[in-house]
Amino acid sequence: MRFLIIIPAHNEEDNLPFTLDSLQQQSFKDFTVVVVNDGSTDKTLEVIVRYTDHDSRFETVNLQKSAHQPGSKVVSAFKNGLKTRNIDEFDVICKFDADIILPDNYLETIENAFKNNPEYGLAGGLLYVEKDGNWVYEGNSNKQHVRGPMKAYRKECFVQMGGLRETLGWDNIDSILLENLGWKEVVLPQLHVKLIKVKGADYTIRPADYYGRYFYFLGLNRFLAYIASAKEAARSGSAAFFFKIIKAYETCKTQKLELKISKDEQKAINDKRWKTLKKKWLKM
Structure with missing residues (x-):
């Protein structure tokens, strides 16, 4: 090959x-x-x-x-x-x-x-x-x-x-x-x-604006975006973090920023996320 x-x-x-x-x-x-x-x-x-x-x-x-x-x-x-x-x-x-x-x-x-x-x-x-x-x-x-x-x-x-x-x-x-x-x-x-760039630094914690935009451009529907936001807020130990993520996500929706995925692809992403959620958290 x-x-x-x-x-x-x-x-x-x-x-x-x-x-x-x-x-x-x-x-x-x-x-x-x-x-x-x-x-x-x-x-x-x-x-x-x-x-x-x-x-x-x-x-x-x-x-x-x-x-x-x-x-x-x-x-x-x-x-x-x-x-x-x-x-x-x-x-x-x-x-x-x-x-x-x-x-x-x-x-x-x-x-x-x-x-x-x-x-x-x-x-x-x-x-x-x-x-x-x-x-x-x-x-x-x-x-x-x-x-x-x-x-x-x-x-x-x-x-x-x-x-x-x-x-x-x-x-x-x-x-x-x-x-x-x-x-x-x-x-x-x-x-x-x-x-080799990250010398032991913790770069897993990102700003709320990042997560809000990420969930939007990933194509997540509102329900799944809110669930994902709650998970990140729990990781950060801050309830305020949840609302900041949601604000960024909703701002993107209000502005109707262009997604780089088709409607069918967006549906596939949401279906996958929902399937994972049910399997991991709802034991379904």
Whole structure:
């Protein structure tokens, strides 16, 4: 199988070498890397050139800095890299971050998983962060969900689901849509991916405005958005947090901000959320 790996990068001069070194050290060699330099003002481009000048598998695309919009910025950069290649020449499409270290057998293990399981549409490992000198499981998501920094899609699945959406919540929307199309998302727990930017910091607690916008752009109906908001408020230990999330969600609805999913896809997302809610909380 041939891998196309797209890496959006903005001001990643300190982290990017670790990511690209880990790719060069892969036991599996049949891949192309396109690093999308999204308007970096540091030495990111110089870092990229060190690889593109000496390894034909590495390429770059230079962009003017795109506007910062949570979720959409990174997907926009990814798409700019994707359109430089003919994806029909590849079997696996990867979206990786510019601040991860992959184990040497990452691509080989992903390839074997796809070859041996034709129903797999999305695969990846588990994310680890440095804390007190040790690498520990990041714990920001359940262990059945492939996190945004290290996604690998079977090409047929990627095309069928319409690629990635330029919106907040894209890395949850993808898993719901592909499952709705009959594909499976699989986490390979033996693959430990190191996230090197976050040195033990807790970035799981986000502002209320983030959650309100996230639930809106995920396409959640009001009932499910309120349930999700209550869950986040409970995690934060603040009842006021709930009302702030709801205010942000309702503001988006009032403004009728554009969703990047169709009505049918929105229904699929809500059906999935409702099914999970009944199974986990209502024991139905």
